[in-house]
Every structure is written in C-alpha cells, then in structure tokens.
Amino acid sequence: MKGYAGKYLIIDLTRGKTSMGRVDESFALNYIGGYGFGARMLYDMMPKPAEVDPFSPENVLIWWTGPLAGTISSAGNKYAVFAKSPLTGIFGFGISSGLFASEFKSAGWDGVVFTGRSEKPVYLTIDDENIELRSASSIWGRTTWETEEMIKEELGDESFTVASIGPAGERMVRLANITNERNRQVGRCGLGAVMGSKNLKAVAARGTKDVEVFDIEGLVKFIAELNERCQGPATEKYRVYGTPANILVHDKLGCLPSYNFQRGTFEYAEEVSGEMMLKTHVKKIVACAGCPIACDHVNQAREAYAGTVSSVDYESLELLGPNCGIRSLDTITKAVEICDTLGVDTISAGNVVGWAMECFERGILTKDDTDGVELRFGNDEALLEALRRMCLKEGRLGMLLSEGVRRASQIVGKGSERFAVHCKGLEWAAYELRSLQTSTLGFAVSNRGADYLRSGSYQVDVKGQVDRLRLDKSRGKIVYDGENQYAVIDSLIICKFTRGVFKSMGELAKLYTLVTGLSMTGEQILKAGERIHNVARCFNVKCGVTRKDDYPPPRAFEDPLPDDIVKGAVIRREEYEEALDGYYECRGWSRNGVPLKRKLLELGLSKEAEEVGVEA
Amino acid sequence: MNEVELELVGRFRELFKRKSMRISIEPGTSLLKIVTELGRAIGVDLRSEFIGPDGKPMEESSLIIVNGRVIDLTRMGEQFIKPGDRIVLAPSVAGGG
Numbered sequence: 001m002k003g004y005a006g007k008y009l010i011i012d013l014t015r016g017k018t019s020m021g022r023v024d025e026s027f028a029l030n031y032i033g034g035y036g037f038g039a040r041m042l043y044d045m046m047p048k049p050a051e052v053d054p055f056s057p058e059n060v061l062i063w064w065t066g067p068l069a070g071t072i073s074s075a076g077n078k079y080a081v082f083a084k085s086p087l088t089g090i091f092g093f094g095i096s097s098g099l100f101a102s103e104f105k106s107a108g109w110d111g112v113v114f115t116g117r118s119e120k121p122v123y124l125t126i127d128d129e130n131i132e133l134r135s136a137s138s139i140w141g142r143t144t145w146e147t148e149e150m151i152k153e154e155l156g157d158e159s160f161t162v163a164s165i166g167p168a169g170e171r172m173v174r175l176a177n178i179t180n181e182r183n184r185q186v187g188r189c190g191l192g193a194v195m196g197s198k199n200l201k202a203v204a205a206r207g208t209k210d211v212e213v214f215d216i217e218g219l220v221k222f223i224a225e226l227n228e229r230c231q232g233p234a235t236e237k238y239r240v241y242g243t244p245a246n247i248l249v250h251d252k253l254g255c256l257p258s259y260n261f262q263r264g265t266f267e268y269a270e271e272v273s274g275e276m277m278l279k280t281h282v283k284k285i286v287a288c289a290g291c292p293i294a295c296d297h298v299n300q301a302r303e304a305y306a307g308t309v310s311s312v313d314y315e316s317l318e319l320l321g322p323n324c325g326i327r328s329l330d331t332i333t334k335a336v337e338i339c340d341t342l343g344v345d346t347i348s349a350g351n352v353v354g355w356a357m358e359c360f361e362r363g364i365l366t367k368d369d370t371d372g373v374e375l376r377f378g379n380d381e382a383l384l385e386a387l388r389r390m391c392l393k394e395g396r397l398g399m400l401l402s403e404g405v406r407r408a409s410q411i412v413g414k415g416s417e418r419f420a421v422h423c424k425g426l427e428w429a430a431y432e433l434r435s436l437q438t439s440t441l442g443f444a445v446s447n448r449g450a451d452y453l454r455s456g457s458y459q460v461d462v463k464g465q466v467d468r469l470r471l472d473k474s475r476g477k478i479v480y481d482g483e484n485q486y487a488v489i490d491s492l493i494i495c496k497f498t499r500g501v502f503k504s505m506g507e508l509a510k511l512y513t514l515v516t517g518l519s520m521t522g523e524q525i526l527k528a529g530e531r532i533h534n535v536a537r538c539f540n541v542k543c544g545v546t547r548k549d550d551y552p553p554p555r556a557f558e559d560p561l562p563d564d565i566v567k568g569a570v571i572r573r574e575e576y577e578e579a580l581d582g583y584y585e586c587r588g589w590s591r592n593g594v595p596l597k598r599k600l601l602e603l604g605l606s607k608e609a610e611e612v613g614v615e616a
Numbered sequence: 617m618n619e620v621e622l623e624l625v626g627r628f629r630e631l632f633k634r635k636s637m638r639i640s641i642e643p644g645t646s647l648l649k650i651v652t653e654l655g656r657a658i659g660v661d662l663r664s665e666f667i668g669p670d671g672k673p674m675e676e677s678s679l680i681i682v683n684g685r686v687i688d689l690t691r692m693g694e695q696f697i698k699p700g701d702r703i704v705l706a707p708s709v710a711g712g713g
Contacts, residue, residue: 464686500676565684
C-alpha cells in the first residue's frame with residue numbers, strides 16, 4: 001500500500017509517553033484518510049462521548065493527513081484535526097492546508113493521536129523518526145505568529161512547519177483555532193481550546209522522506225492534466241479575486257448576511273468587495289504546497305492600521321464586515337489579524353460579535369455588560385476591542401463572547417437566544433438563511449453544526465437550479481449526494497476549489513488508486529463517503545443529537561427578509577419538515593434522525609448498528 | 617425609455633471596463649440576444665461565459681441574475697427582458713477550501 005505512511009503516533013500527554021499505531025489496508029479502503037480516519041477513531045476511542053467533558057483529559061485530540069499529502073497531487077496537502085468540540089459538544093472537526101501536512105507526512109507519519117493532559121505546557125516536535133515533547137514554558141502566552149518564529153529559532157531550523165494555538169486557545173476560549181504558517185487555520189469547533197486544555201501549545205514537523213506512490217508515471221500524467229484544468233475557467237475566480245469575489249454576487253442575490261443576519265444585502269457592499277480589495281489592499285497572492293491555483297489573498301491595511309497584514313477570505317471578510325455593519329477594509333484586515341494572531345475562528349468571532357451588537361442595539365446588553373464598549377453595528381473600534389477582549393477572556397464582555405453565540409445567548413437570556421444564529425452550537429457562516437434555502441438545510445443537518453463545507457448545497461441555490469426561496473422534499477437528496485461527495489473530498493483530503501476540475505467521482509477514485517495502488521471505483525469511493533458520514537452521525541447520536549438538532553435558528557422561520565430583491569423570504573416550517581424527511585429517507589435514517597440498523601449494516605458498520613442503530 | 621440597467625461584477629467589469637451601464641432594448645428582446653449583442657459590442661463571445669460548447673452550462677459557469685432571480689442558462693432564448701429590468705452578469709459563487 002503506497003501513499004500512506006502506514007503508521008501514526010500515539011502521544012500520552014499525561015505520562016509523556018509515545019507509541020505507534022498501524023494503518024492497514026482495510027482501514028484505508030473503508031475510511032480513505034482525513035475525515036474518515038478521524039470519524040472512525042473518535043468513535044472507537046470515545047465509547048461514551050456524552051460523558052466526556054471536552055476540556056477533560058478524557059477527550060482525545062486526533063490529527064490526520066490523507067493519502068495525497070506529500071505527493072505531487074494538486075491541492076492535496078491538507079490535514080484534519082478531530083475531538084469532541086467544546087463549542088458544540090458533538091463531533092468536532094477542522095481542516096487546514098499550507099505546508100504542514102506535506103512536512104508531517106514526509107516525516108513518515110499519517111497522523112498523531114493525543115490523549116490525557118500534560119502537567120506543564122509542552123510542544124511536540126516530529127523530525128522524521130525523532131519524536132520529542134519539549135517544554136513550551138517560554139512560548140506560553142505568545143501569539144501564533146510569535147510561536148512559529150520562536151519554535152523555529154529554538155530548533156535552529158527554518159524548515160520546520162509549526163501548527164500552534166494562541167492565547168485564546170491557552171485560555172480555552174471555545175472559538176479557539178489552530179494556526180499553521182500564519183494564515184492557515186483549523187478554524188472551526190474550538191479545537192484550539194482542546195489543545196489548550198491539554199497544555200499542548202504546538203506541533204512542529206519536518207520530514208525528509210519521499211512519500212512513495214504506486215504509479216508515478218500515471219500520476220504525473222494525470223496531475224499534469226488536472227493542473228492544466230486548474231488554470232481554466234473552473235478556478236479563475238479563486239486565482240484572480242479569491243473568495244472575496246462572493247461579496248458582490250451575494251449582495252446581488254440578497255444572500256449576503258448583514259447586521260447579524262437581519263438583512264441579505266449590505267448598502268456598502270462595493271466598499272468591502274473583492275473587486276475593491278484587489279485594487280486597494282491585496283499585496284500578495286499565496287499558494288499552498290503543490291497547489292496550481294493560489295487563492296490566498298494577503299491584505300495590507302492602510303492609514304490607522306498601517307503595517308497590519310492578514311489573509312482575508314470571503315468568510316472572514318463577510319462576518320467581520322457586513323455582518324457587523326463594518327464598511328472599512330482596513331478595519332476588517334485588522335480584525336482578521338487580531339483573530340489570527342490571538343487564535344480564534346474569524347467566522348464564529350464575526351457571528352458572535354454581530355449577535356452582541358444586535359443585543360446592544362435592542363437594549364438587551366448595556367454598557368455595564370460590555371464594560372463600557374459602545375457595541376453598535378458599524379463601530380470599527382468597538383469591533384476590534386470586542387475581539388481582543390474575547391480572545392483574552394478579558395472583562396465581562398470578553399468572558400461572555402468567549403463562550404460562543406449559543407452559550408452567550410443562554411447566559412444573557414432576555415430573548416437574546418432568538419438572535420443567536422447557529423446550529424448545534426456552531427456559528428452560521430456567511431450564507432443567508434432565508435434566501436438560500438437548500439443551503440440552509442445542508443447547514444442544519446451537518447455533522448459539525450452550521451456548516452458550509454460539508455455538502456456544497458448552496459450551489460444549486462445560487463446557480464438557479466432550484467427555487468432558492470422555497471423548500472421541498474427533493475432537496476434532501478441534493479444535500480445527501482453533496483455530503484457523501486464532500487466526505488470523500490475531506491478524507492482524501494483535497495481542496496474543494498478543485499471540485500469543478502474533477503469530472504466525476506471516478507476521477508477521484510482514479511487519483512486514489514494511482515497514489516495508493518488500492519483498487520477503487522467511483523461507486524466504491526462514494527460508498528466510503530456515505531460510511532464516513534454515518535460514523536460521524538453515530539458519534540453525534542451518542543452525544544444526544546436527533547431530529548430536534550437539525551433545524552436552522554428561529555430567525556430563519558420568524559423574520560422575513562426586508563431586502564427588495566428577496567422581500568418577505570422566510571422558511572415555511574412545513575416545507576422544512578418535508579425537506580428534512582426527504583433527507584432522512586435518502587440517508588436511511590429514522591424520522592427522528594437516527595441511522596437505521598439495516599443501513600449501518602449495509603455500510604459494514606456492525607458496531608454502530610449494535611450500539612446506535614434503530615429498527616425501521 | 618426602453619432601457620434596462622446592466623450591472624457587472626468580477627471579470628465582467630474588466631471585460632466592459634465599467635461597473636454598470638444602461639442599455640436600450642426593444643420590448644420583448646430575449647436575454648440570449650442581449651448577451652450576444654453585448655459580446656459583439658466588446659468583441660468577445662460573451663455567450664461562452666455561460667454556456668459550454670455542448671449548449672449546457674459548465675460546472676463553474678458565470679451567472680445571470682434578472683431582478684434578483686438566477687436565470688436558467690439553458691433557457692436564455694426564452695427569457696424575455698422588459699424595460700426597467702435589472703440584469704447582473706456575475707462570476708459563479710466560490711466557497712470552501
């Protein structure tokens with residue numbers, strides 16, 4: 001079996017001991033890598049997840065690469081991190097890119113599993129076969145960017161790549177992320193806070209080995225073809241404008257969330273558009289290892305924040321911009337820098353601050369609650385101050401926001417839960433609820449909470465393939481198909497920006513076989529995707545997730561959109577129920593959202609069938 | 617006045633070198649005709665931004681939005697535009713790395 005290193009590390013942080021596990025062929029074929037390996041292992045290592053406090057030593061923290069990492073495969077150098085999420089209390093999962101996965105895999109490892117909790121702050125170094133837990137006392141308290149520099153200096157080797165947490169992760173802010181190479185993050189689900197709870201500051205990796213592939217000639221030929229396609233129209237938008245190109249398109253469609261999802265357009269959209277950003281703020285466009293696309297647009301702020309540099313993608317730009325009523329690209333660039341260096345997810349951060357701004361304007365939060373911050377929409381300084389305090393858990397406002405929008409709204413009460421835009425505790429990303437209704441179904445049923453990355457279901461809405469202002473039973477199938485495909489993509493792990501480059505699942509299977517030598521068809525790899533999705537759902541069912549958790553927030557049903565082009569758009573509850581039924585039917589789950597025994601057995605999941613599955 | 621508002625986003629701004637423009641149409645003109653003539657005016661095959669050689673939309677085809685509604689690109693010939701309509705030419709939506 002090629003492509004895989006065939007082994008992974010197990011680090012017992014409590015005892016400071018290291019051991020090794022094996023990746024065998026059956027595991028590889030059934031679960032592919034990345035998402036699949038993480039779901040399988042989290043399920044197996046945490047038999048009673050409902051009883052595990054995410055911040056306790058009993059939580060496990062799992063890192064996996066995929067079979068493509070370290071090879072010449074286009075846009076395949078990614079890694080994924082898993083744990084029970086402290087933000088959602090269910091399956092926690094995030095993916096990052098850059099150079100880290102390539103170095104990690106080249107060191108001869110597919111993944112690493114952390115158990116227990118270190119008594120004192122440590123970081124892990126992986127230098128081929130040399131594995132070491134080193135003291136992190138001198139870097140504890142440092143930003144992610146400082147940490148990266150200090151570790152490289154301490155190790156005396158610039159070729160180490162570093163994935164670390166900032167002060168937010170150390171303080172167990174529930175929105176904390178993990179950052180590698182300054183601008184790349186395992187963003188969602190608060191997995192940086194799990195690292196913090198384990199006193200694990202960073203992982204530094206360096207590899208000098210080649211990752212062997214099965215058919216190098218065939219792979220070179222196929223990759224050359226894919227790379228050529230990557231220079232075509234399917235990826236042009238990413239290469240030129242990056243994802244911020246979405247701002248104006250979404251504004252024209254009435255699906256650009258603004259003022260905490262109260263509206264679907266933003267009157268200053270031009271000022272924060274990708275077109276404007278490219279003209280005035282973008283200083284550099286960066287690619288991940290082996291990527292022929294290069295989508296990462298790095299901004300440099302001007303005037304009051306001159307010298308500030310940060311990588312600004314659509315989600316960060318939107319949630320910290322229009323969703324907070326902010327119209328200054330300088331402010332947004334600064335806001336992203338605060339989040340990246342102190343270590344929180346920009347999506348969740350922009351969402352929770354937007355919620356707090358709405359609460360402040362409605363009089364639910366007062367200056368007493370915000371420690372004097374005039375937390376109104378469009379107040380640039382208030383946004384930056386709120387973010388800083390949130391990351392550092394400073395004062396009443398910082399403590400409140402650090403909990404994430406679900407918990408914060410439960411703490412405040414007074415009806416503020418109605419304005420909290422999340423699902424299963426994960427803050428909604430930058431896609432409007434009522435004007436992209438297939439997308440909303442996809443977000444709401446996702447395994448990690450409100451998630452724009454697990455089904456791509458917004459695509460049928462924005463392409464006009466369905467009536468995006470209504471729902472019906474057929475949308476369930478669209479979400480089901482998308483989830484299974486994305487589970488494959490996230491297990492290989494390959495960048496979703498190449499999804500228009502591959503012509504079929506058969507081509508993804510072909511890539512897998514060229515790399516690994518393991519025979520795989522398009523149908524088989526899609527079945528693996530379905531299997532993986534079900535394992536993650538079974539973990540969530542054990543955490544208490546059922547149908548009641550697969551709904552969008554109240555705003556989707558109760559507050560019609562006021563914007564002219566989508567005026568009155570709202571989700572009709574009966575249509576949503578029908579679409580949800582349609583989704584469960586496709587999945588082979590009960591009407592309560594629990595996988596049926598027969599479906600689990602069909603997927604080869606006998607353990608899950610016994611522990612979780614229900615009869616029809 | 618038989619005019620419609622044309623808004624341009626992303627690469628369409630580069631092609632037309634402007635953000636928006638007003639164009640005169642005969643009542644009942646099809647969207648396909650408008651797109652074809654706009655392309656002719658700037659010397660590009662604008663239709664190919666939306667429709668592949670096989671007559672179907674491509675995986676990442678650009679979008680045409682009329683009065684907030686995304687148009688089925690296979691039926692541009694049957695989509696008739698009336699004065700006062702607002703047409704947007706935009707790249708497809710990108711998301712999720």
